[in-house]
Every structure is written in structure tokens, then in C-alpha cells.
Amino acid sequence: MxxxxxxxxxxxxxxxxxxxxxxxxxxxxxxxxxxxxxxxxxxxxxxxxxxxxxxxxxxxxxxxxxxxxxxxxxxxxxxxxxxxxxxxxxxxxxxxxxxxxxxxxxxxxxxxxxxxxxxxxxxxxxxxxxxxxxxxxxxxxxxxxxxxxxxxxxxxxxxxxxxxxxxxxxxxxxxxxxxxxxxxxxxxxxxxxxxxxxxxxxxxxxxxxxxxxxxxxxxxxxxxxxxxxxxxxxxxxxxxxxxxxxxxxNVPRLDQDHANARRLAEELSQIDGLEVDTETVETNIIMVGTKEPAPGAEKLCRRLESYSVQVDPLGPNLTRLVTHLDVSSEDVVRAIEAFRAAVK
Ligand SMILES: Cc1ncc(COP(=O)(O)O)c(C=O)c1O
Missing domain, CATH: 3.40.640.10 (Type I PLP-dependent aspartate aminotransferase-like (Major domain))
Incomplete structure (x- = not known):
């Protein structure tokens, strides 16, 4: 795993x-x-x-x-x-x-x-x-x-x-x-x-x-x-x-978290069923809305778990993703794939 x-x-x-x-x-x-x-x-x-x-x-x-x-x-x-x-x-x-x-x-x-x-x-x-x-x-x-x-x-x-x-x-x-x-x-x-x-x-x-x-x-x-x-x-x-x-x-490296967040936001915004306003991603936090054909936030988060990605729902159709020191750019690529699979 x-x-x-x-x-x-x-x-x-x-x-x-x-x-x-x-x-x-x-x-x-x-x-x-x-x-x-x-x-x-x-x-x-x-x-x-x-x-x-x-x-x-x-x-x-x-x-x-x-x-x-x-x-x-x-x-x-x-x-x-x-x-x-x-x-x-x-x-x-x-x-x-x-x-x-x-x-x-x-x-x-x-x-x-x-x-x-x-x-x-x-x-x-x-x-x-x-x-x-x-x-x-x-x-x-x-x-x-x-x-x-x-x-x-x-x-x-x-x-x-x-x-x-x-x-x-x-x-x-x-x-x-x-x-x-x-x-x-x-x-x-x-x-x-x-x-x-x-x-x-x-x-x-x-x-x-x-x-x-x-x-x-x-x-x-x-x-x-x-x-x-x-x-x-x-x-x-x-x-x-x-x-x-x-x-x-660990201060200057926060830039990497921001770059990872932007990458995540851009890629997730292209996935049918996810709503991300890439303009609003200024630092390390991304708000991701869900809509048809994606499931609600709770179900989406449970499905992501089966791809070893942990995300918490913030509302019925809202999740928050946060990038940090323990999330590498390779992890970002894997997370994007996990989202692609989980919305289906
Ligand atoms: C904006 C903001 N203020 C304060 C806190 C509280 O910090 P702590 O969890 O160390 O109590 C948090 C924690 O997430 C936060 O996001």
C-alpha cells in the first residue's frame, strides 16, 4: 500500500x-x-x-x-x-x-x-x-x-x-x-x-x-x-x-507548499464534479467544492482514503486541502490521480 x-x-x-x-x-x-x-x-x-x-x-x-x-x-x-x-x-x-x-x-x-x-x-x-x-x-x-x-x-x-x-x-x-x-x-x-x-x-x-x-x-x-x-x-x-x-x-520553503497548492488547484479545477477557484489560491490552502457527478464531500473523502489520501469534509459539498512540509510534489501528482478516480 x-x-x-x-x-x-x-x-x-x-x-x-x-x-x-x-x-x-x-x-x-x-x-x-x-x-x-x-x-x-x-x-x-x-x-x-x-x-x-x-x-x-x-x-x-x-x-x-x-x-x-x-x-x-x-x-x-x-x-x-x-x-x-x-x-x-x-x-x-x-x-x-x-x-x-x-x-x-x-x-x-x-x-x-x-x-x-x-x-x-x-x-x-x-x-x-x-x-x-x-x-x-x-x-x-x-x-x-x-x-x-x-x-x-x-x-x-x-x-x-x-x-x-x-x-x-x-x-x-x-x-x-x-x-x-x-x-x-x-x-x-x-x-x-x-x-x-x-x-x-x-x-x-x-x-x-x-x-x-x-x-x-x-x-x-x-x-x-x-x-x-x-x-x-x-x-x-x-x-x-x-x-x-x-x-x-523552514520559512523560505513555504514557497514549495504554495506551488504545490497552486498545482493541485489547477489540476483539480479541470476535473468534472469539482469546483476550485484557482484565483483564490494564494498560499497553502485550497477549498474544493463538489457537485454532480462527484459525490458529496463526506463520500468523496471516504473514497480518497482507499487511495491513501486523507482529506476532511468541511461541509456537505466542501472540503479543504492543505499542503505542507510532509507533502512532496510527487505526492501532489498522486493526490490528483486519487481525486480523478474518486469522483467517478
Ligand atoms: C487561523 C488560526 N488561528 C489559530 C489556530 C489555533 O492554533 P492551535 O491549533 O495551535 O490551537 C489555528 C489552528 O488551526 C488557526 O488556523
Whole structure:
């Protein structure tokens, strides 16, 4: 049987031998005492990459987002976020459970709202309405198909937030995908945000970990909240070493994932029964619709399994494919053949 090709997510990558070696050799200490030299090195390195004063290593992207929202707001406030955003759809309402926040949802195109939509969602400072606590944006927008947030639009929203004295959080789980696709620095793409979260454990290929970036004062408070939420880790240098390795070795290669995604999208768009808008494939995520004569998404995914291709349905007629470090260009050719066979 052929080896599995896992297109469900870029979170499925396994650490490579050299990454494991770096983890094995990592110097460690107790990070709750800020004494883990490898965690400290990772935090310094990312702060520099993002041109920020400080950074914090957190176990997951979800915790990073939760920490940021908690630090930026007070209970009873609203978080302006997009209908497709991860904080709204896939974080178990943690903003409500952990921080007493409610989402004020806007419906932007491809997960990237217009400034006018955000402006309309901002509450005036009246004592009888919930204050707007913060604006949370996502780049790339996962469920929108890995779309890159248009830079001009993002700058306009940041300016609007400044005018209204509202902080902005960026869920930049895949900001390196955006940076590589645009040939820009992450510092440039995230300038003006009060805080940024990005994931080491997605396209960058580390097994665990995300980073939060902000001012020294913000990170001091974020460190307290990370502990409050149960995320204070001890000899976490073993994990941080994987993050350092990922940042040193796996950033430019995201281009290959993007090229693989484009190839997949182009070929799948030619198959009768599949709907792919190739124009929207900007990074490593492809949304694939199904229609007659192809079966529904659930059945299609089950059939793909018999060709050793793993894909999850996202709706009755929708699947999402994600390319990553463990998907080679040969795997892409095999996956295309599997789709051809499975739609019949
Ligand atoms: C856009 C976005 N934000 C946050 C997260 C959460 O990351 P984690 O799975 O590490 O909690 C994800 C995970 O898929 C994501 O896609």
C-alpha cells in the first residue's frame, strides 16, 4: 500500500531528524522562572523578527489568541471579528468562557472585513452598551482558503482602531505563509498591531508551540495570563528548540507548499464534479467544492482514503486541502490521480 498523503491540515507534520536532534540537544531550565535559555533565545529571536520589544512562547495558537484577548480587554466587552475567523469558530467560545467577552461578528469578503464594516461594528462609548474591547483580524484567513489579508485594508483598519482608541490583535497563525507569498517581512505585515500570535506548529513544521508578540509591558501581562490559563511550562526548551530550527530552516520553503497548492488547484479545477477557484489560491490552502457527478464531500473523502489520501469534509459539498512540509510534489501528482478516480 502507498504511504498516506495527509492533506487535512498543515498541523500534521512530523519533526524531521535534524529538528529532533536540535530538540535533543537543547539546553533547558525552568521557564516559569524565565530560566530556560532555549525558550529565552526563541523569544528574543521572534521579537527581533517582528520588530517588537518582547515575545512569549505559548503551547498553542488557541492559547495565544486567548491570552491576547484577555490582556487587551476587560470582561463585558465585545471583540470585533470576522464570520470566518478562527477565534469565532474554532476556539470553543474561549473568549466568552475565559474572558467574559462576546464576539461582534462582521462578514468581510474572504475573511477580511472592510474598514467600513469594522467602523459600523464599533460601539460608541455609551454606558448602556457593551464597549468594543478590541478588533481581532486573521492573516492568512484559514477558512477563507488561506487568503492573504489585503495590506491596504489592514492598514486602514489599524488607523481606524487608533482613531477610536481600540486595540488590534492579529491572529497570524500563518503569517509566514503570507510573508513568503508576498516576499515581505513579517514585521512589515504586522506593523501597527497591538499584539500578534503566530504558530510554529503549522507550515513551519514544529511539533508544538506558538508565539505572542507585543510591547514589553504587554508581554509582562501576557506571561501572567499564560500562567493563569495553565500554560506556564517548565523545561520547554526542548520544544522551543524545534521552533528555532523551524524559523531557521523552514520559512523560505513555504514557497514549495504554495506551488504545490497552486498545482493541485489547477489540476483539480479541470476535473468534472469539482469546483476550485484557482484565483483564490494564494498560499497553502485550497477549498474544493463538489457537485454532480462527484459525490458529496463526506463520500468523496471516504473514497480518497482507499487511495491513501486523507482529506476532511468541511461541509456537505466542501472540503479543504492543505499542503505542507510532509507533502512532496510527487505526492501532489498522486493526490490528483486519487481525486480523478474518486469522483467517478
Ligand atoms: C487561523 C488560526 N488561528 C489559530 C489556530 C489555533 O492554533 P492551535 O491549533 O495551535 O490551537 C489555528 C489552528 O488551526 C488557526 O488556523
Amino acid at each position: 502507498d504511504s498516506w498523503i495527509d492533506l487535512r491540515s498543515d498541523t500534521v507534520t512530523k519533526p524531521t531528524e535534524p529538528m529532533r536532534k536540535a530538540m535533543y540537544e537543547a539546553e533547558v531550565g525552568d521557564d516559569v522562572y524565565s530560566e530556560d535559555p532555549t525558550v529565552n533565545a526563541l523569544e528574543e529571536k521572534t521579537a527581533e523578527m517582528f520588530a517588537r520589544e518582547a515575545a512569549l512562547f505559548v503551547p498553542t495558537g488557541s492559547m495565544g489568541n486567548a491570552v491576547c484577548l484577555e490582556v487587551l480587554t476587560r470582561p463585558g466587552s465585545e471583540v470585533i471579528c470576522d464570520r470566518l475567523s478562527h477565534v469565532y469558530n474554532y476556539e470553543l467560545s474561549s473568549m466568552a468562557v475565559l474572558s467574559g467577552l462576546t464576539p461582534r461578528v462582521v462578514d468581510g469578503p474572504q475573511g477580511a472585513p472592510f474598514p467600513e464594516q469594522v467602523e459600523e461594528a464599533i460601539h460608541p462609548p455609551l454606558y448602556y452598551v457593551a464597549p468594543t474591547g478590541c478588533i481581532s483580524l486573521e492573516n492568512t484567513a484559514n477558512i477563507a482558503g488561506g487568503r492573504i489579508f489585503p495590506e491596504k485594508r489592514m492598514k486602514q483598519i489599524v488607523a481606524l482602531a487608533r482613531k477610536n482608541n481600540i486595540p488590534v490583535h492579529l491572529d497570524g497563525a500563518r503569517i509566514f505563509n503570507a510573508a513568503v507569498a508576498l516576499s515581505k517581512e513579517v514585521a512589515e505585515l504586522t506593523a501597527g498591531m497591538d499584539c500578534v500570535m503566530f504558530c510554529l506548529s503549522k507550515g513551519l513544521g514544529a511539533p508544538v508551540g506558538s508565539m505572542v508578540l507585543g510591547s514589553r509591558e504587554f508581554i509582562r501581562e501576557a506571561r501572567r495570563v499564560r500562567k493563569l490559563f495553565g500554560g506556564g511550562m517548565r523545561q520547554a526548551g526542548i520544544l522551543a528548540a524545534a521552533g528555532i530550527y523551524a524559523l531557521d530552516n
